Amino acid sequence: MLLTLHALEDVSDRARYQALYMRYRGLMFHVANGVLGNAHDAEEAVQEAFIEVFQNFDKISEIASPRTRSLVVLITERRAIDMLRAKMRRPTDELSEEPEGVEMPLPEGSLASAIARLPANYREALLLHYADGYSLKEVAELMGLTYDAARKLISRAREKLREILREEGDDL
Amino acid sequence: MKDKKECPFTEEELQSAAAEVRVTMLGSMPRPSDCEREFSDEFCAKMDGIMKAERRKKRRELLLRSLAAVVCVALLLWLASRLGAA
Numbered sequence: 001m002l003l004t005l006h007a008l009e010d011v012s013d014r015a016r017y018q019a020l021y022m023r024y025r026g027l028m029f030h031v032a033n034g035v036l037g038n039a040h041d042a043e044e045a046v047q048e049a050f051i052e053v054f055q056n057f058d059k060i061s062e063i064a065s066p067r068t069r070s071l072v073v074l075i076t077e078r079r080a081i082d083m084l085r086a087k088m089r090r091p092t093d094e095l096s097e098e099p100e101g102v103e104m105p106l107p108e109g110s111l112a113s114a115i116a117r118l119p120a121n122y123r124e125a126l127l128l129h130y131a132d133g134y135s136l137k138e139v140a141e142l143m144g145l146t147y148d149a150a151r152k153l154i155s156r157a158r159e160k161l162r163e164i165l166r167e168e169g170d171d172l
Numbered sequence: 173m174k175d176k177k178e179c180p181f182t183e184e185e186l187q188s189a190a191a192e193v194r195v196t197m198l199g200s201m202p203r204p205s206d207c208e209r210e211f212s213d214e215f216c217a218k219m220d221g222i223m224k225a226e227r228r229k230k231r232r233e234l235l236l237r238s239l240a241a242v243v244c245v246a247l248l249l250w251l252a253s254r255l256g257a258a
Contacts, residue, residue: 123193
C-alpha cells in the first residue's frame with residue numbers, strides 16, 4: 001500500500017512541478033534577464049532558482065497565486081544577483097556597478113519606498129516575512145540560512161530601514 | 173507596537189508597507205502568460221533532469237520517513253506485547 005501511495009503522490013507531484021515550471025519559467029527569465037542582461041546567464045539563473053523553488057515545494061500551497069508569484073520572483077532575483085556578483089569578482093569582466101534587483105516605482109519618503117530601496121537580500125527577507133507571511137523558520141529555509149542568521153538579517157533590515165527614513169527625514 | 177529604540181514604524185505599518193511593495197513589484201512585471209519564451213533545447217533538457225532529480229529526492233525522503241514510522245510502530249507493538257507478557 002505504501003508503494004501505491006508513493007506512486008499516486010509521484011503522479012500528482014509531477015503534475016504540480018510541471019504546472020509551476022510552465023507557468024513561471026517565462027516570468028523568471030524576465031526577472032533574471034533584467035538583472036543579468038544576458039540570455040544565456042539568465043537561463044542558468046532560472047535553472048538555479050527552480051532548484052531552490054523545488055526544494056521548498058512543500059511551502060507552496062497554490063501555484064497560481066500572488067504569494068507563489070512573489071516567491072519565485074524573489075528567489076530568481078537573488079540567484080541572478082548572486083551570479084552577477086560572482087561575475088563582478090572576475091577581473092576579466094567589465095562590470096563596475098553594484099548589482100540591483102527589480103525596480104519599483106514608489107513615492108519617495110514612504111516606508112514602502114524605503115523597503116524598495118533596501119539591498120535585495122534585506123528586502124527579500126522583509127517581503128517574505130511581512131508581506132507573504134512566512135515564519136522566520138520558513139524564511140531561513142527559503143533563503144538557505146540558519147534560523148539565527150535569518151533573524152539577524154530581518155533585524156538588520158529593520159535597522160537599515162530606520163537609517164533610510166532618518167536620512168529622508170533630514171533631507172526634507 | 174513601537175520598538176524600544178524609538179522605531180519610526182510599527183509592526184502593522186511594516187506589514188502594510190511590505191504588502192504595498194509586493195503589489196508594486198508584481199504590478200511592474202508582465203503576467204506569466206505575457207512573457208512566454210522559446211527556451212533552448214539545452215535548457216529544457218536540463219530542466220527535465222532537474223525536475224526528475226528533485227522528485228526522486230522527495231520520494232526517497234518520503235519513503236524513508238514512512239519506513240521510520242513503520243519501524244517505530246512495530247517497535248512499540250513489540251514492547252507492548254513484551255510488557256503484556258511480563
